[in-house]
Amino acid sequence: MDRMVQTALSSITGLKDLKFDLANNLANANVPGFRRDLPNEGNAGFLSSLNQATARIFPLETGDRIFSSEVGQLQNTGVETDVALLNGAYLFIQPPDGEVALSRRGDFGVDTENRLVDGVGNLVLSDGLQPIVLPPFTAMKFSDNGEVLVHQPGALPGDFTSIGFLGSASPPSNSLTKSLDGKIRNLDGSVPDVDQSGLFAQGVLEGSNVNAIEEMVFNMDMQRQFEINVKLIKQAEEIDKSGTKLMGLPT
Structure with a gap:
């Protein structure tokens, strides 16, 4: 019974991590240029007792944080400071409290120091990786x-x-990951070289590539899986109680 319970608990823990990604995706469904988070690769670890494997198992996350590179829906806003990338390139940005990163967010504005920034205050960088x-x-x-x-x-x-020119680059999607701050960078935490491969359109804004309906359906599916695992744990408890009762019968 211990093995059955530990398997169910491991599955529930994995669902918790998936719930985190789903909640983050839904929270950013209306953020321009947001890239949908995908589940990490997973593995399993086993606790050992006296150098012997036991039924106690716990999930492990492996690999880097990956995301969907699918292009979001383009919306014609007519706003002169809205810019969208029409190909797979990325912009270079400088977050207020972090290292240079990549972004697809194009809702530009001007800060108090007359620097070009995006909608959350990240500096938009030039082809020389300097503020514009x-x-x-x-x-x-x-x-x-x-x-x-x-003018x-x-x-x-x-x-x-x-x-000047907006700095842009088109690195392979499998060479990118999301760092702990949620920003896109190379797997080693650096950024690719500027190659000016971006193709831009003014007055157009790219939305996130999160499909809210798909995320909600996925959420319902995970809820069903959670309920199945809870039932499995309760069933294991009932079987264990029945076995204990049998063992207690007089001979």
């Missing part, structure tokens, strides 16, 4: 190769000044 500082401007344009252009006060109509 904007002069006073009345209009902004982003070309399809990521060039940032502004400055007093300039002739249609006369735009180049400020």
Whole structure:
């Protein structure tokens, strides 16, 4: 019976980790450019007693944090500071409290120091991995190769000044992972070299690639699995009680 219970408990622990990923995905379903978390690879470990394996088992997570690289739905917003990547490239960002990372988030804005930032305040970096500082401007344009252009006060109509280029790269998806801070980087924690392979569209915003309906169906399926494991534990308890009662019968 101990083996049956430990198997069920191990399954419940694995479901708990899946629930965490599912909750995180649903919480970020409306975040521009968010990449859906996928379950880690798993393994099992066994407790040992006097160098002998026992029925007591516990789940192990192996491998790196992986995510779906599927492109999210594109929405035409018409906002000049909204930018979407039309291919598989990533932008370079500098979080306020972390190392340089990759991102697909394109809801840009300007902070108090006239630097280009995304919707949560991460600095958007240039092809030289430096913050993009904007002069006073009345209009902004982003070309399809990521060039940032502004129309400055007093300039002739249609006369735009180049400020620099959005840094971008297209690393293989299997070479990327999500770090502990939730940001995308190489497996070793570094970022790939800038290759300026991004193809950009202005006035367009990429949504997350989380399908809320699929996540909810997955949630219901996990709930059923949890209930099955609880029933298994209760059944093991009943079998154990029945066995104890039989052992207690007078001979």
